[in-house]
Amino acid sequence: MDNNATSRVADEVIQEMMPYFTESYGNASSMHSFGGVLRHKIDRAREQVAELLGCETEEIVFSSGGTESDNTAIRGVLESFPDRRHIVTTRVEHPAVRTTCRLLQRKGYRLTELVVDSKGQINLDELREVVTNETALVTIMYANNETGVIFPVEEIAGIVKGAGSVFHCDAVQAAGKLPVDLKKTPIDLLSLSGHKLHGPKGVGVLYIRKGTRFAPQMVGGHQEFGKRAGTENVAGIIGVGKACELASKCMKEDNKRVKELRDRLEGKLLEKCPDARVNGDRRNRLPNTTNISFEYIEGEAILLQLDRLGICASSGSACTSGSLEPSHVLRAMGVPFTAVHGSIRFSLSRYNSQEEIEYVILKMPPIITYLRSLSPFSAEHDATVKSPEDRKQELSLD
Amino acid sequence: MWDYTEKVKDHFFHPRNVGLVEEADGVGEVGSLACGDALKLTFKLDDDERIREIKFQTFGCGSAIAASSALTEIVKNKTLAEAEKVTNQDIADYLGGLPEQKMHCSVMGREALQAAIENYRTGETSKRELEGEVICSCFGVTDKEIEAVVRENNLTTVEQVTNYCKAGGGCGGCHSDIQDIIDRVGRPMSPVTPKPAEAAVTSAAARQLTNIQKIRLIEQTLDEQVRPALQADGGDLELIDVVGNRVIVALRGMCAQCQVAGFTMAEVVEKKLREFVSSDLVVLEEKDT
Numbered sequence: 180m181d182n183n184a185t186s187r188v189a190d191e192v193i194q195e196m197m198p199y200f201t202e203s204y205g206n207a208s209s210m211h212s213f214g215g216v217l218r219h220k221i222d223r224a225r226e227q228v229a230e231l232l233g234c235e236t237e238e239i240v241f242s243s244g245g246t247e248s249d250n251t252a253i254r255g256v257l258e259s260f261p262d263r264r265h266i267v268t269t270r271v272e273h274p275a276v277r278t279t280c281r282l283l284q285r286k287g288y289r290l291t292e293l294v295v296d297s298k299g300q301i302n303l304d305e306l307r308e309v310v311t312n313e314t315a316l317v318t319i320m321y322a323n324n325e326t327g328v329i330f331p332v333e334e335i336a337g338i339v340k341g342a343g344s345v346f347h348c349d350a351v352q353a354a355g356k357l358p359v360d361l362k363k364t365p366i367d368l369l370s371l372s373g374h375k376l377h378g379p380k381g382v383g384v385l386y387i388r389k390g391t392r393f394a395p396q397m398v399g400g401h402q403e404f405g406k407r408a409g410t411e412n413v414a415g416i417i418g419v420g421k422a423c424e425l426a427s428k429c430m431k432e433d434n435k436r437v438k439e440l441r442d443r444l445e446g447k448l449l450e451k452c453p454d455a456r457v458n459g460d461r462r463n464r465l466p467n468t469t470n471i472s473f474e475y476i477e478g479e480a481i482l483l484q485l486d487r488l489g490i491c492a493s494s495g496s497a498c499t500s501g502s503l504e505p506s507h508v509l510r511a512m513g514v515p516f517t518a519v520h521g522s523i524r525f526s527l528s529r530y531n532s533q534e535e536i537e538y539v540i541l542k543m544p545p546i547i548t549y550l551r552s553l554s555p556f557s558a559e560h561d562a563t564v565k566s567p568e569d570r571k572q573e574l575s576l577d
Numbered sequence: 578m579w580d581y582t583e584k585v586k587d588h589f590f591h592p593r594n595v596g597l598v599e600e601a602d603g604v605g606e607v608g609s610l611a612c613g614d615a616l617k618l619t620f621k622l623d624d625d626e627r628i629r630e631i632k633f634q635t636f637g638c639g640s641a642i643a644a645s646s647a648l649t650e651i652v653k654n655k656t657l658a659e660a661e662k663v664t665n666q667d668i669a670d671y672l673g674g675l676p677e678q679k680m681h682c683s684v685m686g687r688e689a690l691q692a693a694i695e696n697y698r699t700g701e702t703s704k705r706e707l708e709g710e711v712i713c714s715c716f717g718v719t720d721k722e723i724e725a726v727v728r729e730n731n732l733t734t735v736e737q738v739t740n741y742c743k744a745g746g747g748c749g750g751c752h753s754d755i756q757d758i759i760d761r762v763g764r765p766m767s768p769v770t771p772k773p774a775e776a777a778v779t780s781a782a783a784r785q786l787t788n789i790q791k792i793r794l795i796e797q798t799l800d801e802q803v804r805p806a807l808q809a810d811g812g813d814l815e816l817i818d819v820v821g822n823r824v825i826v827a828l829r830g831m832c833a834q835c836q837v838a839g840f841t842m843a844e845v846v847e848k849k850l851r852e853f854v855s856s857d858l859v860v861l862e863e864k865d866t
Contacts, residue, residue, distance in 0.1 A: 281808035477613065479579075479638035483589060496613070496638070505613075517610040553595055553642060555617035555634035556610055 183526035199414035224420025233360035244383035245372030258394035263315035298460035299328035321353035326459030327468025355426035378422030382415030438466035472518035582673035588643035605693030648686035715747020736843035
């Protein structure tokens with residue numbers, strides 16, 4: 180139940196990919212039919228992706244994954260607009276975007292990171308204010324990986340285009356989970372990753388709208404319309420193509436089912452576990468994601484207990500990351516440290532069953548109760564255990 | 578995922594002596610919700626000052642709970658005089674070892690025990706009194722506590738101190754104070770890192786660097802190896818000066834306010850400079866004013 184981290188490769192995808200690891204290992208650029216026939220397979224994959232995104236095949240560039248797509252999009256656009264030195268993003272982006280932007284800030288770019296409210300949402304008026312004709316690029320995610328909160332990309336795209344800037348959207352979590360129609364939404368560049376939508380790891384997509392000024396970041400070959408040099412990852416591309424085809428076909432039905440499962444899981448956990456709260460806007464989220472904070476206990480301890488029962492989830496707790504720093508997303512939302520430490524994310528997929536959900540609903544509340552029974556803190560004496568210093572520290576930490 | 582020993586897992590999944598001893602003779606509380614872990618220890622003594630019953634309550638990760646459980650098993654039936662001699666390393670050893678970055682969990686155990694014993698002797702019912710001067714204000718760690726972990730565990734770097742008692746894991750402003758304590762307490766011993774062979778090779782190379790070359794190499798290393806990583810945490814750093822083997826840097830941007838940048842600094846900055854420039858470099862932070 181940790182599908183926002185990675186997802187199971189669909190059987191249909193593996194079937195499609197297999198021959199291209201074995202007998203059909205050619206290079207699609209070769210001047211012989213052994214390799215040359217693969218060109219058609221890659222073209223087909225491009226069609227499958229274009230269909231999912233509602234765009235044209237020539238606008239699809241295959242990459243090595245979401246991180247490369249994000250890096251390439253940001254750098255490729257900036258290089259094309261040498262006179263514009265301003266980047267706009269948010270505080271809750273994935274590190275692939277966040278780190279790239281901050282690195283560029285170091286290189287002299289002016290960086291605006293939009294704040295989010297307690298629901299994890301940005302303020303569009305603030306965006307309107309900061310985007311000017313100096314702005315080279317606005318990069319904002321489609322949906323957040325930790326909370327599932329969906330950003331109003333149509334409005335964002337409208338504002339950015341109105342101001343004459345370029346809009347890149349990291350849709351790694353949204354692609355395959357939300358209907359994306361690039362004919363309607365004027366996003367200029369969009370990233371997606373194969374392994375988040377039941378495709379293979381090591382392959383992703385960068386959509387570049389026709390007419391978007393973009394400087395290739397990987398050069399030394401004519402592949403991908405000259406926008407991303409390097410011999411094609413044939414099997415991977417075929418895999419992500421198939422995964423996109425499946426997503427186009429199953430999304431509506433999958434979402435309905437997954438949302439029901441998620442809502443049941445979330446509802447039951449909140450019902451059975453006191454002092455628990457959902458992080459992020461509950462009405463405007465990916466259908467598969469729930470991020471719940473359990474007060475007075477720590478996330479890693481919860482994950483270890485769940486892991487022993489074969490349940491996979493993730494946490495924004497500091498202890499799970501190896502640093503003392505908890506989730507930047509939850510902190511940006513102003514979630515108190517006490518609740519960040521005990522945050523757990525479940526992210527479902529079409530491969531989760533009702534039985535699995537019932538199993539978690541059955542097993543999780545006793546874990547929470549049990550860990551709380553070990554804890555010196557509880558709701559009853561919350562007011563007394565926190566000394567004024569503690570309270571002060573909590574405030575200053577936000 | 579952390580690589581916990583079977584013993585850690587056993588004590589996490591089956592913690593011994595959980596709860597509160599009624600009419601306890603000694604109560605010790607350390608940590609807080611904001612810090613991410615906290616431990617409350619209570620015990621009752623026999624007539625001959627032997628710990629008859631001891632229980633704990635812990636808020637924290639798996640290793641924090643396991644370390645608390647291990648502590649109670651170690652000191653049960655010991656006299657107070659014997660219990661006082663228990664170190665955090667004893668707790669870690671009892672568990673078959675803890676990941677380095679989780680050593681602070683064992684230190685929390687020892688501190689709670691000390692606080693409880695103190696409470697028994699002085700009759701103080703309030704939280705443990707701070708002994709000494711607070712060095713790390715982010716996590717409220719005093720010089721006495723830092724000295725204790727440095728001495729008991731033969732620590733040689735600020736990074737290790739952070740792993741053991743969290744001091745320096747916040748804003749990083751106390752790193753030079755921690756280094757001073759390490760220098761003061763430190764007995765002549767071979768440093769844990771780098772390994773002697775590497776040290777010989779790189780310091781030989783370092784000797785051939787002129788000051789200018791060294792500073793340039795430090796700048797280049799910070800640019801290429803450190804800044805991208807620091808910027809992942811929303812900050813930046815500036816090289817202020819190089820005095821002998823001491824590299825003085827200042828945190829900028831988000832790092833200057835970030836309460837955990839210091840951890841990253843010890844983990845990333847010093848490690849990289851030692852790897853790419855010279856193994857004997859020590860990174861100190863100048864607080865931005």
